[in-house]
Amino acid sequence: MNIFSRTKARHQVDEAQIKVTNWKLACGALFLLCVLQAVGFIVYPKLIKIHHPPDTSKSMLTALNEIPPAQVQGFSFMILQQLNNLKDDGKYTAENQLTRLRCFMTEDYFYLKLRTARNASLSFNDRNRAMSVYTAIPPNPYEQVTILTPTSWNVKLYTTITESAGGELIKDNVPFLYNLQVVADNSDPSCNEYGLKLAGENDVPRRIRTEIN
Structure with a gap:
């Protein structure tokens, strides 16, 4: 009888130790999970990209003569970028670009713009310039395009300019804000298939100040 009692007691002790071991393993797994989750909260937000959906405040259907803000912004940047792409000899490139893009x-x-280019012709000598999108402020037509009338808009364009003169770099991806006027004009579709034209500037191009650490 005593032998069976000792065996039963030993069996209970073994079961208790197994349960303790299982609890230790479970607690260890939960602790590791908490550590991984904490690391995820710190690291993964830097890797996540959020893609905002298009403006859904109204139907995606547009009227026959309605021009979406995204089209106005895309047109504005395309023309402005070409006007600011000067290669080899900026003195002649600037006027050639203006003549080529006159329809727009x-x-x-x-x-x-032609008078401005001619007045600045001396400073354009041996100058190269390239313009691109300022990625720190991505294009957002629903915030950067202001509808004045159904056929006129104000457009803010955040750009960067790289410029060299005589082979020496003088601007390296310097951010600038352009504030342009755009109007609808379909008077010559054979020359301008977009039906839009740049009409002026609301302000001189302003350099965007960035923090330097």
Whole structure:
């Protein structure tokens, strides 16, 4: 009888030790899970990219003559980028670009830019310039395009400019804000298939100040 009692007691002790071991393993696994979750909260937000959906405040259907803000912004940047791409000899490139893109500007704005280019011709000598999107402020037509009338808009363009003169780099991806006027004009679709034109500038291009650590 005593032998069976000792065996039963030993069996209970073994079961208790197994349960303790299982609890230790479970607690260890939970602790490891908490550590991994804490690391995830710190690291993964830096790796996550959030893709905002398009403007859903109204139906995706547009009226026959309605021009979406995204189209206005894309057109504005395309023309502005080409006007600011100067290669080899900026003195002649600037005027050539203006002449080539005349269909995409109103007459008043074209002659204003032409006079500006000619007045600055000396500073354009041996100058190369390239413009790109300022990625720190991604294009957002629903915030950066202001609808004035169904056929006129104000457009803010956040860009960067890289410029060299005489082979020496003088601007390296310097961010600038352009505030342009755009109007609808379908008077010559054979020359301008977009039906839009740059009409002016609301302000001089302003350099965007960035923090330097």
